[in-house]
Amino acid sequence: NAGVMQNPRHLVRRRGQEARLRCSPMKGHSHVYWYRQLPEEGLKFMVYLQKENIIDESGMPKERFSAEFPKEGPSILRIQQVVRGDSAAYFCASSPTSTEAFFGQGTRLTVV
């Protein structure tokens, strides 16, 4: 059973470009969470999704950020018009229930 797969592992974008981060949850997991980790900080919750539904987006910035988890395919975190402050590690976690959450290796976004 493969773990949570995130790609790309590293992503470099110029200011103003779009970043698309992908997360494939573990098989059988229907809950997906996105977290952001700034350098030397803990993880901050961004959004919680189930298939085709956003359950909680209270941690998402109001502008430029969006997330989806379609019926088929991976969950996508999309950041439009990236700025330097978006540079961070973005982690996806999946869960079969509300108890355990398993994290991917993360996507490290660098905005230049």
Place this chain on the structure above:
Amino acid sequence: GEDVEQSLFLSVREGDSSVINCTYTDSSSTYLYWYKQEPGAGLQLLTYIFSNMDMKQDQRLTVLLNKKDKHLSLRIADTQTGDSAIYFCAERNTGTASKLTFGTGTRLQVTL
């Protein structure tokens, strides 16, 4: 709101026990977790404890929960150099869409 605090750094000698502490503020936390993060890697779930328990042991790991004081600790017996990492405490309140709230992490350094 929820808040989780940890000390930033701990240094121990190889073979000694490590104790990493965490305090939280949300009295309705239902699960409390310990994650390990090695440099450049994702988060590895080490163990978790349900809030109606006060202790859980798993091989070299012992988790103690003092619910009255909202204090959680992780003891690592016979600490090895491979245990050097950042350890995150996290709490989950099922009333908040099951998201995790993380501490800022404790960097454990194991010296020879």
